[in-house]
């Protein structure tokens with residue numbers, strides 16, 4: 001999942017590398033990033049966070065916070081998408097907001113959640129999660 005973050009960072013870098021004046025060039029790159037990020041957070045919500053929740057009730061608060069952040073991230077992605085449609089000039093500011101929220105969120109996941117899951121899941125559970133993730137990626 002950490003590799004997903006890296007791949008998504010790269011997709012975002014391609015959006016930013018396209019000049020803001022080249023709206024037609026930027027839009028499909030943003031669409032690719034948005035699709036990839038939405039798929040990533042959907043996988044986490046479906047397969048990873050429930051495990052975090054079930055395994056240790058003390059982690060429910062953390063899971064709730066990560067879900068809140070996902071909601072916020074989806075909201076900003078929608079706002080950017082709307083800004084592309086309406087031609088409003090908010091894209092730069094929204095992009096910065098997204099990078100801030102996503103940066104903190106990903107650091108929380110990579111610094112704690114992913115290692116915790118690695119350490120606390122049985123080999124069977126890891127295989128099960130991996131199987132479902134692999135299946136999800138092919139769908």
Ligand SMILES: [Fe+2]
Pocket residue numbers: 041044066070105109
């Ligand atoms: Fe996430």
Ligand SMILES: [Fe+2]
Pocket residue numbers: 001005040044106109
């Ligand atoms: Fe993530």
